[in-house]
Amino acid sequence: MTHVCETVWNAIEKVKDAAVADLSLVDELGLTEIERELAQIDPGYKAVSPTARLDSFLTEDVYSFVELNGESPAGIAYADAAFEIFEQLPVMKRFAQTYKLRRFEGRPLMLQVLLDCHVEFLGRRPDRVPHIAIVDLKGMPTQKEFELFREYFEAEGYPSVIASPDELEFSGGRLRAGEFEIDIVYKRLLVNEYLPIIKQHPALLDAYRAHAICMVNSFRSKIIHKKALFAVLTDARHAALFTEEERAMITGHVPWTRQVRA
Structure with missing residues (x-):
C-alpha cells in the first residue's frame, strides 16, 4: 500500500508541475480565475501539498482511491487523542x-x-525557533x-497561537x-472560505504574496484538491506525464473519471 500511495503521489506532483506551466491543464482541473491567481504564487517550497490524505476503499479484491483531500486534511491530532483514550479502555x-x-x-x-x-x-536553518x-x-x-x-x-x-484571518495584521514585512x-502558518483555512472575506481581511494573502511567511498548505494545493484531478490522471491524453509504473498504478487504483459539462 505504501508503494502504491507513493507512486500515485509522484504522479500527482507531476500534474501540479504541468498545471503551473500550462493554463489549459488548469482549465481541465476546474480552477476559477482567482484560484488560478493564487496558485501561481510560489510558496517557497516544492511540494504541492505537504499534508494531504488519499481516501480509499480497501477490500479483499481492490485498493481504490475515492478522493484526495489535498487542501487541509483534518483528524491528525484527533487520531492521536483517540488512541490515548482507547488504549486505557479495559477491552483494548x-x-x-x-x-x-x-x-x-x-x-x-x-x-x-x-x-x-x-x-x-x-x-x-532558521536563526531562532520559528x-x-x-x-x-x-x-x-x-x-x-x-x-x-x-x-x-x-x-x-x-x-504557537490559533488565529482567524480578521485577527492578522501585516506590516513592516511581518505577519x-x-x-x-x-513565521509559519499552519493553514487550516479553506480557500473557498477565505475568498468571501479576502478583500476585507487581506493580511494573510499579503504576507504570503510577499514571502514573509511559510504557509502550509499553500494556496497552490487547490490544484490537486479539485475532484477533476482524477480525470486528468486517468485521461490518456496526459499519459506522457507519467512513467510506465505510475500509469500502471493509476490504472489499478484510481477510478476512471471524467467531467460532464452541459
Whole structure:
C-alpha cells in the first residue's frame, strides 16, 4: 500500500508541475480565475501539498482511491487523542494481551512537515525557533483539534497561537496576531472560505504574496484538491506525464473519471 500511495503521489506532483506551466491543464482541473491567481504564487517550497490524505476503499479484491483531500486534511491530532483514550479502555488492554498494538503519532509528523517546509522556504536553518500560527475561521468544529496541535507544538518548544484571518495584521514585512510575530502558518483555512472575506481581511494573502511567511498548505494545493484531478490522471491524453509504473498504478487504483459539462 505504501508503494502504491507513493507512486500515485509522484504522479500527482507531476500534474501540479504541468498545471503551473500550462493554463489549459488548469482549465481541465476546474480552477476559477482567482484560484488560478493564487496558485501561481510560489510558496517557497516544492511540494504541492505537504499534508494531504488519499481516501480509499480497501477490500479483499481492490485498493481504490475515492478522493484526495489535498487542501487541509483534518483528524491528525484527533487520531492521536483517540488512541490515548482507547488504549486505557479495559477491552483494548485485553486485546493487547493477544495482539501487538502499534501507535501511529500524527502530530510529531505534522510538526516535522512544517519545520521542513520552513527550512526549504528559507534556504537554510532558521536563526531562532520559528513561531507557528494555526489559522482558520472562528468557531469551526475542528477548534479542539487546533488546541491539541497548539498544546503539542508548545510542548515541543515552538511558540504557537490559533488565529482567524480578521485577527492578522501585516506590516513592516511581518505577519502578526496581536503582538505575536508569525513565521509559519499552519493553514487550516479553506480557500473557498477565505475568498468571501479576502478583500476585507487581506493580511494573510499579503504576507504570503510577499514571502514573509511559510504557509502550509499553500494556496497552490487547490490544484490537486479539485475532484477533476482524477480525470486528468486517468485521461490518456496526459499519459506522457507519467512513467510506465505510475500509469500502471493509476490504472489499478484510481477510478476512471471524467467531467460532464452541459
